[in-house]
Amino acid sequence: MPYNFIATARRVLDEEAQAVAALSARVDKDFENACERLLACTGRIIVTGMGKSGHIGTKLAATLASTGSPSFFVHPGEASHGDLGMITSEDVVLALSNSGETQEILTIIPVIKRKGSGLISMTGRPESSLAQLSDVHLNVAVKEEACPHNLAPTSSTTAALAMGDALAIALLEARGFTPEDFALSHPGGSLGRRLLLKxxxxxxxxxxxxxxxxxxxxxxxxxxxxxxxxxxxxxxxxxxxxxxxxxxxxxxxxxxxxxxxxxxxxxxxxxxxxxxxxxxxxxxxxxxxxxxxxxxxxxxxxxxxxxxxxxxxxxxxxxxxx
Known part of the structure; x- marks a missing residue:
């Protein structure tokens, strides 16, 4: 019999939807604390992450930057070879790691602490090294990956992406960010025309x-x-x-x-x-x-x-x- 692609797709979507839905119960004082620290940040929000978490971090940095929270992504591997100079004491670092034990991130934490930058982490293991070393930790753990071998980052990256969006939109609303403000970051293409044209x-x-x-x-x-x-x-x-x-x-x-x-x-x-x-x-x-x-x-x-x-x-x- 031919492989049932539709059944697999529906299973993946259902599992990832359940992973995202489970996050709602974890939006608590820690989330509020993270938002307050990011809102009070006088520098930039520096997002970092390795591998798939890094890809999610890149998107999150772009979303934050386009919604009123100045942000950019720093690769943790490159940070150890000079890019740490981009981070200042006025910045807040937002580190993504599902395991919370990503070596490239743990390596740069002492320097982040020495600079006096804030550190917020997003991991799937509250007991991990990264979570314990952070000023604020956001728990994005998932029951299992949508991958049948529970290996490929799927549900975990979706959960991290959703939590990142929740942070960005919470900050957007707290800042009173308007459609006109949004347009200034999107002057090109059809989006810019829709927002800027009078x-x-x-x-x-x-x-x-x-x-x-x-x-x-x-x-x-x-x-x-x-x-x-x-x-x-x-x-x-x-x-x-x-x-x-x-x-x-x-x-x-x-x-x-x-x-x-x-x-x-x-x-x-x-x-x-x-x-x-x-x-x-x-x-x-x-x-x-x-x-x-x-x-x-x-x-x-x-x-x-x-x-x-x-x-x-x-x-x-x-x-x-x-």
Whole structure:
């Protein structure tokens, strides 16, 4: 019979999920103490680990750094050959080792202590040398690895990764870290566009914005829509305040009613109370508003409710927000 890959995958996922779930009961005063020490750190959080723990540590350092806790990874082997110079007394070292007996880490602990740096460890053995030498220890022990031989680091690395994420997010929330703060660390790619781009950056404003007064005949409003090419026009009162919108969809509904576009006024066929957003808001917020209100476009209005711009889903798509 062919090997049952699906059954194995489900078993691994179930075992690793159970390992992560078991961590919740161990989030106690030690976790709180670790967070307080990391939050009070005036230097950097130096993450270190060997082998698979090192790979998890690299990811954790990146997560901390991108969520408001300055951090970088130092390889414990390289630390013994000069990289310990990166660590200062203002730093806190976060050491990962499932066994708690990783020789490369134990070798550098005396120097870390001599420098006066804080030491937080994350191991699977609270009685280990590393755990005992640490200022704070976080227990990430697992019942067994997902590996059928209980050898390959699987459940243990997943547990360490999850506990590291818990630390990072707890610190993020304690710092009051905002989406705008997050964006400053992620200016590139689609994530940066979603977080940094504002409606002002993608809207059609000034001469590109279609605007007609409430007294405008529908035929003239259609000419304005054609000139600006947005498939809509804003409608304003005598003070320039937005009172409605007329779109291609409104035009189709108007024609279906047999209305003569040459004699009817725009006020009689416009849609009142269009969906608006203020300038300075994130483009991602505009997208969420459009999805919630089920509209394909938004009008950007100033604090006097005067239209200053417009955008649609195509604008957000071109900008990489969608």
């Amino acid at each position: 409606v002002d950056d993608v809207m059609h404003g000034e001469e590109q914005l279609p605007v007609v007064s409430a007294s405008t005949p529908l035929s003239d409003a259609l000419l304005e829509m054609t000139r600006k090419g947005l498939g809509m026009t804003t409608v304003v009162d005598e003070d320039g305040k937005l009172i409605g919108i007329f779109t291609d969809g409104d035009l189709r509904r108007t024609l279906e009613k047999g209305v003569d576009v040459r004699v009817v006024g725009i006020r009689d066929v416009m849609s009142p109370r269009p969906v608006t957003i203020q300038p300075g808001r994130l483009a991602a917020e505009a997208l969420q508003l459009m999805e919630t209100r089920k509209v394909n476009g938004l009008i950007i209005c100033d604090d006097q409710q005067r239209p200053i711009g417009a955008l649609n889903t195509q604008d957000l798509l071109r900008a990489g927000v969608m």
